[in-house]
Amino acid sequence: MEIIEQDKRKCPTHLSTGECKTRLLPVKDALDILSGKWKLQIILSLTFGKKRFKQIQREIPGLTPKMLSKELKDLEMNELASRHVYDTSPVTVEYELTTYGKTLKPLIGELHKWGSKHRKRIIGRK
Amino acid sequence: MEIIEQDKRKCPTHLSTGECKTRLLPVKDALDILSGKWKLQIILSLTFGKKRFKQIQREIPGLTPKMLSKELKDLEMNELASRHVYDTSPVTVEYELTTYGKTLKPLIGELHKWGSKHRKRIIGRK
DNA sequence: TATATCGGTATCTTTTTGGAAAGCGGTACC
DNA sequence: GGTACCGCTTTCCAAAAAGATACCGATATA
Structure with missing residues (x-):
């Protein structure tokens, strides 16, 4: 990736x-x-604010820790999300969209617009 | 799909x-x-005008007939491309983007805009 | 007759992707 | 001492996507 x-x-x-x-x-x-199967849902989850690892996992049924961990690393590498570790116990790790990550929103919006029309067109035709 | x-x-x-x-x-x-691995290239190829099956295949190195056939069917099912058979010999089959298919262009344009900036950002950081 | 082209399809193998299950170090709670 | 939670990682496996190869009928060309 x-x-x-x-x-x-x-x-x-x-x-x-x-x-x-x-x-x-x-x-x-x-x-x-x-x-990819989970990226969009994870990004969407983060658009609602900071989230902890387990919190994201609970919000998205079926998402395994392995996949979540991998996707979050991807987001980090691309500077779209940031990871903050707090020295509590048990340890707290928070993820949030970076300012840059938020620039995805309008793009996703465009995909959404096109996709909605497409959905109507294809479903309506049967 | x-x-x-x-x-x-x-x-x-x-x-x-x-x-x-x-x-x-x-x-x-x-x-x-x-x-998917080939969709974008096939769509791009069709934005330059009608194309025959083999012509598309020749333009995109590595693309096997199986994959091309599958992707073209996908495009057809989604009403993004149309298929015209001409009774010549050997038979001529032409594919072209539908009017609807051309509505993808601005969307791809948006992806391109975001992607270009991202590319600069990520490559420039090393 | 042999070979080539067009527009594919069929079969098999490889690669990529994702899932299931277990486990780990650290802490906390009963 | 036993169990539970957090934030993961590791290993092994199954399913999905894609590639390699061969082949098809029809026609044209040498």
Whole structure:
């Protein structure tokens, strides 16, 4: 999921390498951040404020600690969420969206708009 | 990949079922249409005009007929692309984005905008 | 007759992704 | 001493996505 890895993606031959990089890769970057089984729900959960690890897990049924841990690390690596450890007992760990992470909101909003129309169109057609 | 299947997705408990449906599912619908290894490249290829099957395949190195066939069917099912068969020999089959399919462009544009900034941010930080 | 093209399909294998279960160090509570 | 909670990690496994390869009927070309 690292951005460097993604540079290995091949480009269509009808696009010059440079064109492909600038046209395709950024879109894939954005998609990678949002797609996957849990990412969206975790981000959505964090838009309602700081959350502790177990708290997120409880809010999202079926989410295992392994997956949550992995997704939160992804979010951290991409500077979209931050992790704060408090020296209590038992230890308290809080996650929250960074200011930067909140810039995802309008993007998700656009996906939502398109997706809603699509949903109506496809469901309405049967 | 069918929209009906997606209704089986579970909702976070802190959202009522209705809220979850209207908040989350449409976003997932949009993401499903764009994510995957080849979708974006195929859509991009079609934004340059009608294309024949083999033509698309040649433009996108590594793309097997099985995957191309599957993705084109997906696009058709979602009314994003149309398929035209011409009675020539050998048979000619052309695919093109529908008018509706072209509504994806601004959405992809938004993903591109966010992704470009992200790319600069993450690459620039090393 | 042999070979190639088009638009695929069918079968099998590999890779990627996600899930289930257990466990760990630290603390707290009974 | 036993059990429970927090925030994870580890290991092993199943399901899903994608790749490799071969093949098909119809037609054209050498």
